[in-house]
Amino acid sequence: MSEASATLNTTNPGPRGKEPERNGIMNSGERRLPWWHMILTGVIAFVVVAVLLLATGAFTLPAILVLGFFAHLVIGYLYSRVREGERWAKDRLMTLILVGAFATAMIPLVSLLWEVISKGGPRLLTPGFLTGDMQGFNGGADGGGILHAIVGTLIITLGASIISIPIGLLTAVFLVEYAQTGWRKTLGKGITFLVDVMTGVPSIVAGLFTLALFTTLSGEAGLRMGAMGSVALSVLMIPTVVRSSEEMIRLVPLELREAAYALGVPKWLTIVRVVLRTAIAGLTTGVTLAIARVIGETAPLMFTIGVFQMMNANPFEGRMMALPTFINQQYGFGHAVCGDKGEKVLNYFTREEFACNPDINYQRAWAAALTLIVIVMVLNIFARFVSYYFSPKTGR
Structure with missing residues (x-):
């Protein structure tokens, strides 16, 4: 009975056997530190580094961030080694390294977004910028809009998607489902090689190829139209769709195909209703990545x-404007020349007068870049919704 009572008291301690309460610093009998201890060691590390840099006269923000991070690795590891032991100290060290790598990767992204938003946000919110075009605006006229560039970007990208998605998806289905034996396997290897080669083709080569193709077919050296842009972007988009779709289709378990075949379902119907239905989330993500890659090509x-x-808005007749070309054009104009303060610039089409703004071209370029980023973000959100609502739901 005495041994049973001792075991009971150990597993279910009463008032006398309960653990001591925490007082901010963990007791010596405990082995795992709360999360805020690592924040405390980080603050100490950055303070020590800041004091040393001030003492040496080398105080800069990059120096604090870099040296403070490495000091945090050392101090956090030693502190965890003393309080938690070697095993948890190694875990803390690797966690800090991963967090530091993530923060390092986020620095360019955050700085880029901040730069674009700070420089393009005010012009983007200007009335008429998203609903007007550049007809009649010249010099430093403080006006103009990008509606024509937005519409052109959406139409050209839609055309490229209509061309690329069926070709890329059907090619991926052939490579995974049919190119297994015989001449189909040989053909599949050749297609895979060509897709890999196309992945590394520079974007300017795709533009030159499309220009040469349409010039040869039409006989017009100066032919320019939105459909040509769609074809050029599809050359860049198809390899990405093929490779991403191929990998997603390969991830579909073979048991699902065999179950459909056992029920007498034809192979083509199994691919449509089972394979593609199961891989819809990954296929949507791959297509979205391909669109995001080509939508900003200039x-x-x-x-x-x-x-x-x-x-x-007609891609088969006349020139068009897209956001990438609009950004390139406006940034290439540089600073506008303005004379005396209060000078007005006339819109020769509408006969309206606008104030002269020497930085208007740069402001339009940054605002158009911000618009392009917003469009890509909306496409990614749309892809997430499609993946969520159309992907197979797993049972509990």
């Missing part, structure tokens, strides 16, 4: 669609 569009200051 070089192919410079050779294929040209520039146009007015609205043109």
Whole structure:
């Protein structure tokens, strides 16, 4: 009975056997530190580094961030080694390294977003910027809009998607489901090699190829239209769709295919209703990544669609404007020349007068870049919704 009572008291301690309460610093009998201890060691590390840099006269923000991080690794590891032991100290060290790597990767992204938002946000919120075009605006006229560039970007990207998604998806299905034996396997190896080669083709080469193709077919050296831009972007988009779709289809378990075949379902129907249905989340993500890659390409569009200051929603007739070419054009204009203070610039089309702004071209370029980022973000959110609602739901 005495041994049973001792065991009971050990597993379910009463008032006398309960653990001591924490007083901010863990007791010596405990082995795991609360999360805020690592924050405390980080603060200590950065304070020590800041004091040393001030004493040596080398106080800079980058120096504090870099040296403070390495000091935090040392101090955090030693502190955890003393309080928790070697095993948990190694875990803390690796956790800090991973957090530091993530923070390092986020620095360029955050700085880029901050730069674009700070420089393009005020012009983007200007009335008429998202609903107007550049017809009649010249010099430093403080006005103009990008509606024609937004419409052109969406139409050209939509055309490229209509061309690329079916071709890329069907090619991936062939490589995974059919190119297994015989001549199909040989053909599949050749297609895979060509897709890998196309992945590394520079974007400007895609533009030159499209320009040469349409010039040869039409016989017009100066032909420019939105459909040419769609074809050029599809050359860049197809390899990404093929490779991402191929990997997603390969992840579908073979048991699902065998179960469908056992029920007498034809192979083509199994691919449509089982394989593609199961991989829809990954396929949507791959297509979105491919669109995000080509939507900001400038070089192919410079050779294929040209520039146009007015609205043109017909991709098969006349030049068009896209956001990448608009950004390149406006940034290339540089600072506008303004004379005396209060000088007015006339819009020769509407006969309206606008104040002269020497930085207007840069402001339009940054605002258009911010718009392009917002469009890509909206596409990614849309892809997330599609993946969530159409992917197979797992049972509990």
